[in-house]
Amino acid sequence: METPSDPARRTARLDSSRAADAQPARDDVRERNLPREPGRTAEPSPARNEGQPWFRRRGVIIGGALILILALVLGALWWWHESGIETTDDAYLEAHVVYVSPQIAGQVTRVLVEDNQPVRAGQPLVEIDPSQFQLAVQQALASRQQAQTALGQATASVAVAQAGLAQANADVASTQATAIRAQQDLKRYQSLRAVSPRALARSTVDEAVATARSAVAQQRADEQRVRSARAQIASAEAAVAGARARIATAQAGVAQARLNLSYTTVTARVDGHVANRSVAVGTYVTPGQEMMAIVPLHLWVRANFKEDMIAKLRPGQSVSIHIDACPAADARGHVISIQRGSGEAFALLPPENATGNYIKVVQRVPVRIALDSVPAGCVLGPGMSVEPVIRVR
Secondary structure (H helix, E strand, C coil): CCCCHHHHHHHHHHHHHHHHHHHHHHHHHHHHHCCCCCCCCCCCCHHHHHCCCHHHCHHHHHHHHHHHHHHHHHHHHHHHHHHCEEECCCEEEECCCEEECCCCCEEEEEECCCCCCEECCCCEEEEECCHHHHHHHHHHHHHHHHHHHHHHHHHHHHHHHHHHHHHHHHHHHHHHHHHHHHHHHHHHHHHHHHHCHHHCCHHHHHHHHHHHHHHHHHHHHHHHHHHHHHHHHHHHHHHHHHHHHHHHHHHHHHHHHHHHHHCCEEECCCCEEEECCCCCCCCEECCCCCCEEEEECCCEEEEEEECCCHHHCCCCCEEEEEECCEEEEEEEEEEEEECCCCCHHHCCCCCCCCCCCCCCCCCEEEEEEEEEECCCCCCCCCCCEEEEEEECC
């Protein structure tokens, strides 16, 4: 049974427990009001550090700063690298493709090569029927023989004319002597007749006069034969010159006939590979008709750079060339030259910017790049796409 003193004891215990609970709070208040010791900092409680956001933690901030610095360094390196090169994807391989055409007309009898076959300069490619050209050679040889015969005849005529001239000169000398003697006789007769008319008959004097006149006439006739002989010599010499000219013409005809005969075998002019063969046995071809093409071994790169990119380009700069047909390795080369003018300036119909509305368009300027080394095993040809990277510093 509870005594009256029990409630009083319970109340006293409650009061003592409340006082005990309130004592630490008062101690905390006193500690906050007391001055702190120098150099001593309050350490954050683990509960307070765990309550902060993750992006405000020290490790996250340091890691983020390092990543930012690394990104800046990589960006600077990338900018330095990109500012030292010029590149374009508007580039391709080029070559002076040799188109094979016949120089004579005729029927094809043999085709000695196939598409993509490698050939050497001078190698036979196509043969054309040579029959008519062999006949032409024989005719030219016959014409040359006729011209040589005519030359022999003309040369003989010169000799005959020269002999006639010599005979005419001899006749002139003889008749000249006869004329002189006749003149002398006439003078003697006339003198004697004048001194003694009876000593000489009149008929004798008249006969001497006739003889002197006849001798002079004969001398003039012989002199005319000399001039005729000289004219015959000139004519014979002209015939000789004409015969020699005909021989030269015939010789040229022989050479032309033989040249046409050699054209019956069409040969390769350069080393390379056969491409786009369109001729077959039995085809009748004409001069200038394209039969096939030969892609030469010498190739280069035509790169069309924008006009605002060529300021730093110079001949001799090294180039790394990525060839789409050879993705395993890049080719090496160097800049040869830069075209003076954009590609549109040399087009079939160049633009006329002075008419109509004008819209500025960045032009492309062709740059020629030589191939110094090419990866082994690459099958290259004109028109293939490449991507040159030019080191400008």
